[in-house]
Amino acid sequence: MTQTTSFPLHDIATAPDTATAPRRAWRPGLLPWLAGPAWCCAAFVTWFWPDADDFPATDSLAIACAIIGIVLVPVALLPRFSAKAPWMIALALGLAAWEGVQAKLLLLPRPFFGTPQDLLDVFVTDWRKLGDSLLHSLGLLAVGYITGAVLGVVIGVGLGRSARFRYWVQPIIRLVGPLPPVALLPLAFVIIPSSWAASEALMTLASAFPVIVLTWSGISAVDPAYYDVARTMGARDRFLVLRVALPAAAPQIFVGLFMGLGMSFAMLVVAEMLGVKSGLGFYMQWAQGWAAYPNMYAALVVMSLMCTGLITILFRIRDRILGWQKDGLKW
């Protein structure tokens, strides 16, 4: 793959992507050097401006900001940092503004709107329970999503390749698939004895449907000539499915896997809020019940990081497998 760039490529237009490059050359100039001072400024605001109320962890927050600010000063020497510098400055200014508006001036109604130090305090004092919830959520999600994904690909291939399979399975998919899995939740908790198994079943259902439909459509769209080429060389069904149909349909299958992952996130949170007595959804539900809004925000942050992390992993896998594509979305 690395070798290809040195070839006199036929399609020159695809090589350097001038269209997406910024029109004016980015002038790193002073900006990287402002990131450190911006964070120190946030630390200064936090430390010296007295809090409007008795908030926890104000000192820790100020120290954390100061450490970030000091670390960012030598980091400014790294050429790679110059592209990230504006974001780092914006983050520091945003934090300082939030700190000023809520912790120092209390402009927004409490307790719905927390302060940065409230949030930090939750992470410092309750990280064990948050981490435990994260692990439970990941475990619940992994079983349901992976089962749904595998099942979805298998059923999608069956629908795309076998007329008899299609005859029997397609009506079921058409009937059950479009139903939001959440609608089955009350039923599932009644007929399936354990709430864990019920949630896994629904998450499997939720993630399988988009994977089924997109795998099916990808397999149906495979150029028949691809099969002919392999068949004239003596390929049997196994090769045609695993080495021709699946790779040819892979771009579509990954769209399905991506959508299925989103569906399973939604199902995960609902299941944890309504039935399963663990996980981030449960933690949020519990925090809300106790009006512990900072805990809820912290759980939201963890959940968002979990979701974006998993999507990133999926896209990394996709980029590896679909490296042959001329162009693809970059997550």
Added chain:
Amino acid sequence: MVNATTPALGILLDDVSHGYDIGGRFTPVLENVNLNIAPGEFIALLGPSGCGKSTLLRLVAGLETPRAGRMLADSAPITGPGPDRIVMFQDPTLYPWRTVRANVALSQDISGRVDRAAVDAAITMVGLQGFENAWPHQLSGGMAQRAALARALVNNPRLLILDEPLGKLDSLTRLTMQTELLRLWQDRGFTVIMVTHDVEEALLLATRVITFSARPASVVSDITIDLPYHRHRDDPHLLALRRDILVQLGHSADW
């Protein structure tokens, strides 16, 4: 390694007929086609567009079974595709998810007999060395068709079935590829059955030119071109043949 030790394949078509059900109605495509192709011949098939030449190739390749008639490859009935009869289509149909090398190695992946040296030799043979790790979308049309040729030849097929393989190439690339095809056929001695729309191409390359009628196709003429290679496209004998064939294909004599 690439060598010419595999003997070429002879093909016999005995009263072969075939057709398709289109919109619930049977449409005959081939009618009582009789052909005897000796091992090592270079056969060019000409005929009006859509007459059923490609169907004939699919039958010989074993991708489809004829409705009637007998088809033999070296006196053994053709019952399905086989690695000794390789088809090359009008489009290169390289797998976009495989590099050039992996595409050329396709038949070896299918058979499970991996021979890297043969793959490299086939790539060199078609002049694609240095592009082994390129993706198909990085190749020009001519290069892609060369890769398809290497893929077809890597395991020494005994019969090369060509369905307008040069049809979509620009005219200069086409001339180069014609010469190379000829060279490979002369070096390796396999049998070639090629469908083409280009009468001149047929006359320059083939040992026998067979013309078909409009659908349902049947053999109209079977001309043996008994001229040495390299043939020159301005050879008066070829020009006369060209005129005859164009008349058979329905063009007036003064065309």
